[in-house]
Amino acid sequence: MRLAKEYSWLLILLVLIQFPCLVWAQNGNDEKNIEMHGFLMGIYSLRTTGQKPGGKEGRDFLLAEERLRLDIFGWTESIEASARVKGDFLFDHVSEEFDVDLREAYLDYTTANFDFRLGRQIVTWGVGDLLFINDAFPKDWISFFAGRPLEYLKIGVDGFRTRYSSEAVNAEFLVIPRFKPDNLPTSDRFFLFDPFADVPSRFEQEPESSFENTELALRLYRRIKNFDVSAHAYRGFWRTPSMLPDNFAAPTKVTAFYPDLSVYGLSAQGSAWDGILSFETGYYHSRQDEGGNDPIIPNSQVRFLVGYQRQVWEDFTIGLQYYGEIMEDYSAYRSSLLTGFPAQEEYRDIVSLRLEQLMQHQTLLLSLFTFYSPVDKDYLFRPKIAYKILDNMSCALGANVFGGRNNTTFLGQFDKNDNIYLWVRFDF
Amino acid sequence: MILVMKKAILGVIALVILIVGQAFSEETAEQKMPLSAVRIIEKSQQAFYYQGDDMKTNVTMELIAKSGGQRTRVMSMLRRNATEGGNQKYFIYFHKPGDVRRMTFMVWKYPGKEDDRWIFVPAVDLIKRIAADDKRSSFVGSDFTYEDISGRDVAADTHSLLRSEKLAGRDFYVIESIPQEPSEYTKRLSWIDKKTLLPLKEEYYDVQNELFRVFTADKIENIKVGEGLDENVFPTVTRRTMKNLKTGHRTEVVYSSVSYNLGLKDKDFSERHMRRPPRSWIR
Numbered sequence: 001m002r003l004a005k006e007y008s009w010l011l012i013l014l015v016l017i018q019f020p021c022l023v024w025a026q027n028g029n030d031e032k033n034i035e036m037h038g039f040l041m042g043i044y045s046l047r048t049t050g051q052k053p054g055g056k057e058g059r060d061f062l063l064a065e066e067r068l069r070l071d072i073f074g075w076t077e078s079i080e081a082s083a084r085v086k087g088d089f090l091f092d093h094v095s096e097e098f099d100v101d102l103r104e105a106y107l108d109y110t111t112a113n114f115d116f117r118l119g120r121q122i123v124t125w126g127v128g129d130l131l132f133i134n135d136a137f138p139k140d141w142i143s144f145f146a147g148r149p150l151e152y153l154k155i156g157v158d159g160f161r162t163r164y165s166s167e168a169v170n171a172e173f174l175v176i177p178r179f180k181p182d183n184l185p186t187s188d189r190f191f192l193f194d195p196f197a198d199v200p201s202r203f204e205q206e207p208e209s210s211f212e213n214t215e216l217a218l219r220l221y222r223r224i225k226n227f228d229v230s231a232h233a234y235r236g237f238w239r240t241p242s243m244l245p246d247n248f249a250a251p252t253k254v255t256a257f258y259p260d261l262s263v264y265g266l267s268a269q270g271s272a273w274d275g276i277l278s279f280e281t282g283y284y285h286s287r288q289d290e291g292g293n294d295p296i297i298p299n300s301q302v303r304f305l306v307g308y309q310r311q312v313w314e315d316f317t318i319g320l321q322y323y324g325e326i327m328e329d330y331s332a333y334r335s336s337l338l339t340g341f342p343a344q345e346e347y348r349d350i351v352s353l354r355l356e357q358l359m360q361h362q363t364l365l366l367s368l369f370t371f372y373s374p375v376d377k378d379y380l381f382r383p384k385i386a387y388k389i390l391d392n393m394s395c396a397l398g399a400n401v402f403g404g405r406n407n408t409t410f411l412g413q414f415d416k417n418d419n420i421y422l423w424v425r426f427d428f
Numbered sequence: 429m430i431l432v433m434k435k436a437i438l439g440v441i442a443l444v445i446l447i448v449g450q451a452f453s454e455e456t457a458e459q460k461m462p463l464s465a466v467r468i469i470e471k472s473q474q475a476f477y478y479q480g481d482d483m484k485t486n487v488t489m490e491l492i493a494k495s496g497g498q499r500t501r502v503m504s505m506l507r508r509n510a511t512e513g514g515n516q517k518y519f520i521y522f523h524k525p526g527d528v529r530r531m532t533f534m535v536w537k538y539p540g541k542e543d544d545r546w547i548f549v550p551a552v553d554l555i556k557r558i559a560a561d562d563k564r565s566s567f568v569g570s571d572f573t574y575e576d577i578s579g580r581d582v583a584a585d586t587h588s589l590l591r592s593e594k595l596a597g598r599d600f601y602v603i604e605s606i607p608q609e610p611s612e613y614t615k616r617l618s619w620i621d622k623k624t625l626l627p628l629k630e631e632y633y634d635v636q637n638e639l640f641r642v643f644t645a646d647k648i649e650n651i652k653v654g655e656g657l658d659e660n661v662f663p664t665v666t667r668r669t670m671k672n673l674k675t676g677h678r679t680e681v682v683y684s685s686v687s688y689n690l691g692l693k694d695k696d697f698s699e700r701h702m703r704r705p706p707r708s709w710i711r
Contacts, residue, residue: 037526077707108704115704124554151551165700221699226544228557228699269557271542276559314565361491361677362569363499391499391525427526 033076038069038428045147045421048399053416055188057094062146062189062419064093067101080110094189104156115163120156123174125219125232127269127278129354130369131323133303134232134265134282136217138239140183145190145400145414147421155180159215169222176215179207181258182239185414193413195341196243201253207237227270232282234263242296248338259297260287275310278321292329295336300328309354315362319354342408348375363388371411378404378412392427465587468601468620475625477579478516479662480653480688482508484709487683491570494676500524501568504710507578508692514539517697518578521710532702535574539581543574548702555699564612571641571670571679573612584608585616598623613641624648624663640674653688662688685711 045063052058067090075082087102106119125135130153132139143152159176185192207213215236222229237258245251265282281304289297302325309319327333330346337343351374356367369382384398399420404412489501502524508517518535522528530550537543543563548555563575585605593600599622606615614637619629626648632641647667653660664686671678701709 037529039526075707080707110704115700122551122553124552127556154552163700165698167695170699271544271557274542276557309559311559311565317559358569361493361499362566388499388525388527394527425527 034072034074036070036072038071039067039425040428041067041069041149041423041425043067043148043421043423045419047416048418048420049416051191051416053187053189053191055186055190057189059094059189061094062417063148063421065090069103080108082108084108102156113165115165117161117163120158121161122154122156123161123217124154125217125230125267127267127280127307128305128323129278129307129309129319129321129352130371131305131321131350131352133280133305134219134230134234134263134267136234136236136239136261136263138180138182142183142185142189145185145402145417147398147400147419147423149396149423149425155183157215169220172217172219172221174215174217176217176236178209179213179215179237179258180239181206181241184240185417190414191416193342193408196245196251196254199245199251199254203253203255204241205255205257207258213237224268225270226272227268229268230266232263232265232267234261237261238286238298242298244296259289261285262287265303273308273310275308278305278307278309280305292327292332293336295338295341299330299333302326302328315358317354317356319352319356321350321352323350323352325349342406345375349373373404373409373411376404376406376409376412378402378406378409380411380414393425394427395422395424397422465589465603466582468589468603468625469582469585469587469605469618472618472620472625472627473579473582475663476627476665478509478514479664480509482506482690482692483686483688484690484692485683485686487681489568489570489572490680492678492680499569501570504705506690506692506697506709508694508697510694516578517694519697519701519705519709521705523710532705534697534702535578536697537578539579540583546699546702553703555702570681571672571677572681576643576670584611590617592622593619595619598628600628626663626665640672642671642673644669644671649686651686651688 043063043065045061047060047062052060067088069086069088071084071086073082073084084104084106085102086104087100090099090101091097092099102120104120104122106117106121109116123135123137125137126133128135137157138155139153140148140155141153144150157174157176157180158178159174161175162173164171187194187197215234217234217236218232220231238261239258241256242259244255244257246253246255262285263282264285265280267278267280269276269278271277281302284301284303286298286300288294289299292299303323305321305323307319307321309317311317325348327344327346327348334343351372352370354367354369356365358365365384365386367384367386369384371380373379379402381401382398384396386394386396388394397420399418401418402411402414404415406412407415484504484506487501487503487505489503491499491501501522504521504523506519510516516537518537520533522531522533532548534546535543536545545558546555547558563580564573566572567574567577585607587603587605590602590604593602600619601622603618603620604615605618607613613632614635615633617631617633618627620626621628626645627643628645630643631639632643634640645665645668647665648663649666650661651664653662664683666683666686667681669678669680
């Protein structure tokens with residue numbers, strides 16, 4: 001994290017230097033070609049279970065922070081070039097620290113058929129609603145589970161993107177030289193399942209920035225009949241760490257590392273049956289565990305989802321999804337599973353439901369999103385009320401309610417972290 | 429010169445084919461409703477929703493509650509007509525309010541069936557399709573529906589010419605339109621200006637046959653198109669109001685910087701431009 005911060009400043013600097021250049025490149029026209037917007041936001045998330053985890057940030061509040069967003073954009077008229085820096089300055093009352101969250105910082109350049117983007121950028125792939133298959137880009141699950149607005153679920157990647165557009169096919173190619181893991185809840189602030197809870201000595205080993213560790217992602221897409229179809233390929237790493245103990249019987253040290261991963265898949269979305277039909281599938285190739293015998297590294301998987309969304313009456317939308325995950329080499333997984341570790345099923349699935357009703361000229365939103373896994377028997381309920389008080393002022397009140405039969409499954413482990421959150425935002 | 433003439437001849441031929449074709453296809457419909465009313469509505473839609481080959485405008489929408497509370501939506505809108513079948517493509521870029529700034533919205537409109545709609549969410553760099561099959565649903569929370577913005581299928585209603593009327597020095601056709609299938613309204617009355625064929629007033633009646641929604645075109649500007657011999661003038665409604673009499677809520681819309689025939693291409697209405705609209709589109 002410390003390193004990441006230094007790197008952030010470098011990026012800000014790089015892009016800021018570009019602004020004068022961009023403005024100067026303009027041949028003195030009357031129009032301004034730089035603009036700044038942003039918002040002030042307070043986010044507060046209170047754990048409702050009345051319990052506090054033992055970690056150093058284990059408070060009643062999961063989140064208590066004020067953020068100042070600055071979004072600066074500059075462009076040229078003569079050549080289609082532009083630059084953006086978008087970041088938050090925040091004070092976190094839980095850790096009692098100031099922080100900078102550089103969301104995006106990039107330079108854009110456009111030619112006849114190509115669009116280039118260099119720098120920190122958010123990339124979202126796939127057609128799932130909060131279920132990701134071909135989107136192997138980093139995510140911030142802390143933000144998601146604690147109630148920050150949805151945009152904070154995505155973390156920007158630092159890399160170079162080339163987009164090619166034509167009538168036959170469109171393509172998007174990303175080169176990401178620096179790895180970023182998912183931001184996962186830790187026992188500092190969350191109750192969660194940790195098989196190595198008693199081991200105090202923890203290390204983390206991220207893939208080093210090197211030529212062979214450079215992540216690559218390719219998407220080819222076009223419209224086929226009435227569907228938007230994409231083919232995806234990704235070569236990089238799992239973003240959830242694997243835990244390697246120094247000794248399986250009596251570990252004294254655990255090292256978190258990120259095994260090699262490739263993902264190949266397809267996604268499609270189009271109109272059908274008076275609504276929107278979505279389909280996505282992907283093969284997760286766990287390259288460091290070909291036979292599935294390594295108890296530390298996840299096995300390869302096939303993932304798929306089917307979704308359907310439609311407007312039932314005015315301003316009321318319903319969305320349903322079914323997601324499945326099939327483990328390859330299940331018998332190898334079972335036979336190599338470490339004693340004392342909870343066993344996963346060969347097939348894991350999730351059903352999601354979204355209900356949304358807009359009211360009062362679309363200024364009031366009542367929404368409910370739920371995840372339920374029939375196999376894991378765990379769930380997450382996310383009710384929310386959002387209201388636009390004025391054009392430039394909005395607020396939301398919501399909750400995250402976790403539960404499940406076991407406290408070792410993905411959602412079940414967060415059972416004691418039920419929270420209600422409130423955010424208020426003022427745009428400028 | 430020869431090229432221009434060729435184009436003109438081809439254009440005339442195409443027009444003749446179109447008119448003849450339509451005349452034949454409407455034979456059955458004509459038995460049910462008087463031809464003139466359908467034709468007037470068609471021509472009126474042409475003048476109101478299909479003027480020119482393409483169009484660009486900046487749109488300011490004021491949503492005004494009965495209590496006086498006001499909300500403002502500012503956007504840039506581009507529209508292009510397809511060569512056939514009344515299909516159109518729309519592109520909308522949101523400038524205000526701040527929480528939707530840079531959001532873009534694209535509609536591929538097909539009069540006879542469901543439209544294709546996409547939205548670009550800049551905060552997560554995502555384009556997704558949106559389910560909104562009901563063309564009668566509100567556009568961005570205003571008193572205008574999607575249909576009011578981009579036009580209603582002429583064949584969805586039975587039209588009849590009630591009378592001709594003179595109001596404030598202008599001659600109007602007064603047309604009654606009854607939906608073929610249950611709709612949000614049971615009857616619509618349109619006052620169509622005989623000179624420009626623009627609808628200057630519309631009244632919508634509900635199941636109790638009570639007036640509940642009124643559209644008025646409050647300002648018409650003549651927008652100059654082309655130069656020299658090609659110069660033409662398109663009368664355009666640049667200020668309009670939709671008022672809901674039941675709730676007292678109303679929406680006022682102002683078009684500014686209207687221009688026609690920019691030479692937009694079909695492929696311009698793409699995912700690429702949703703993510704990165706040309707500067708000239710959103711100024």
